[in-house]
Amino acid sequence: MIEGQTYQEFYTKKRWNNWLEKIKETDLNLDQNEEDSSELKDVGLLVVNMQDDVILACLKLIAKYDQEQVSQEDANKILAEIRDIVLNEIEPISEDVDLLLDSIQSSLVGALVSCEWYINNAYEEDCDIKSLLNSAIEAEKEENIEDALAYIAEIGACVLNGSTLPDSFIEDIEYGLVAEWIDGIDSIAAAMVGSDSYKEDDGDYDPV
Secondary structure, three states: OOOOOOEEOOOOHHHHHHHHHHHHHOOOOHHHHOOOHHHHHHHHHHHHHHHHHHHHHHHHHHHHHHOOOOOHHHHHHHHHHHHHHHOOOOOOOOHHHHHHHHHHHHHHHHHHHHHHHHHOOOOOOOOOHHHHHHHHHHHHHOOOHHHHHHHHHHHHHHHHOOOOOOOOOOOOOOOOHHHHHHHHHHHHHHHHHOOOHHHHOOOOEEOO
16 A cells, blocks of 8 residues: 555444344344244344445445455455444343344354455465365364365355355355355355445545
């Protein structure tokens, strides 16, 4: 980055807290709401929008990095700021809401490490996604969580570089950490095939 250049505030604690307040207002209770499909659908949509909001912030950062408007050093700094906001411990609300938010944060872990590996070029451009996924699953079974996350990070970095997730990718994975991390990458993939207006979003810039 050129000395004196400014950087965008891609995501804020206030923004995250606003989503948390909306989640709290749902008063989610799965036992009471299981027969009210419309209410559960509304909660599900809220969760998707909450997660996608963070994903789009990350993609805006990646776009600025690709356009060389943000240096590798600053991109890592900004990503760390986003990570500190969205992965910070959340005060307990209720059992069902806490489980929901924990799942969202797990998915965001997958997205954030993918961005980190992409920014730091810690991946092979011709990576074999299916092979990496199998390795991640095996590592999780062996309780080698660090290695499992590293395989996931490389998958996500490859997706950010243009690779495509195989069809029925998530459906083939048993529930667990790998499945939740992959959900974050799937959200990245979905956002990338949607509107690419985030690539042209100048946003509001503040001095470093």
